[in-house]
Amino acid sequence: MMKKRGLNLNNLSLTREKRKIERNKLAFVWLLLVLPLAHFAIFFLFSNVYSLVMSFQTETGQFTLLNYKHFFENFFVKQEVGGYVYINAILYSFFLGFNDVLLVFISTILAYFIFKKIPGRSIFRVVYFLPSIIAMTIYIMVFKYLLNNDTGFPQFLPDFLKFDMFKAGTFANKLAVPIYCLWVGTGYNVLVIGGAMSNVSPEILENAKLEGVSGVRELFDIILPTIWPTLTVSFIGSIGVVFTLFVQVSLLTGGAMGTQTIAYMINSLVGNDNNVAAALGIIFTVVAIPVILLVKKCLDKIGKRWGY
């Protein structure tokens, strides 16, 4: 009887001990999570909800639909300066997004050659990573200097071939941002995609070689399916560019005629007309979410065919 009672007491203290450990664990978990979650709640959840509220408010806090009305009324109105401002910004943003998709394609092809272990591979790796560590503002400004008629290479061109990429309102001006993005973005993407290619099993490639599989088939039938998750992330990143590209536009063209992007428009309003900026932000988020999800779904569908 005494023994049984002793056992029960032991069990009780064990249960208490277990509970104490569990309580400590929970306290520890929430102690570590409370600040990250509070930050997420304020700077993501609350700020998005608050933006929605702001978009229906005047500067003095009264309810209004004017911020949205402003957008929809001006959507098809040609402005004296800038033409169809909203339509142009949307088209230019998507153009830059497709430019980024093109960048991923070019990088994939180039990465294949790096993967094939061309001589000097390790030097290329070090150099191609440079734009990722040097301030974007420095590369952008040097790009501007080097392609400027007065301080750059165009001065060696005959007059009829000279073009001013940084003159507002010209077609060349619209090419400044995509060319810059291709220039600095290719290297990093080549490295990331090339890194993913190193996951391809050498045995499979060896077998394919013995069976006489061509380089093109090797790339499309063996390598691309293997690196699909990396490509998916890159392509989704390209769609993100449509809605977030701002710094390059701001520093290269200053948002001159026809070179404004969605993010540039919103940014230039922040601090001056926050309520209109909030309305634009909400409108484009509503557009962005289904676009991104649709692209992700399509990419997942392709991935499923390859067993992902």
Add this chain to the structure above:
Amino acid sequence: MAIFIIYAISLVYPFVYLLANSFKSYSEFAGLGDFATANIFGFPTRWIWDNFIKAFNELRVDTVKTNIGLMYLSSITLAIGETAVSMAMTCCAAYVLARFDFKGKKFVYNLVLVTSFIPAISSLPAIYTFMDNTKLINTYIGMLILNAAAFGGPFLFISSYFKMIPWSFAESAQMDGAGNFRIFTTIMIPLAKNGIITFTILKFLGFWNDYWYPQLFYSDYPTLAVGIAKITETERLPVVSAVMIMAIVPVLIFYAIFQKKLLANTLDGGLK
């Protein structure tokens, strides 16, 4: 092969261009006075330090008077503080979400993953208003709070590092009487140090080079990235080149020291 070489040269040449021009007088650069022709691409005929001296004395960024020393100070203090705070937050969140089962874990994890697909464009006006109302604009603490986000790319990578560490290490420590906090700080963090160091370096470089947030929320104290973009409007190219060279050199030294670790941990392997 030629395309790889040409592309590599195009990425390195800007440094040569800046270095050469940073040691030239404006007269030589533009072909004025004693110089019959402009010398834009060549090395200086007379190497001078004037542009560097000017950079240390006074530069104007919008309405703010500054110099390279103050811009350095802004960049260094911000980058160190922001990196420390955001990495601490990331490690805490990544560790508990990777290694502990608790009520609401799945919800938190999925919420973070799903919302990472939403571009940050809609929240910016509200964030600006919040920062303005709380008088956090142009304050150091405001920048730290703003950039203290725990979730995002590094969070996923670091939590996968924590997941890979065998739990038996923690169990042994528990038997020796170590509590959760001690296990986290003295066992788990050192074991995940490769990933943590890599993302600390990447975050530091990201904050060091950041232009967007400092120009919007910290414009009274221009950082190097913001200052460089702005002084191109007011200063001549040789002075701007000198400022850029001074901004690049520490990063290149940093890169030379850590490049093996950086390249190996961020690029090799891709996503599986």
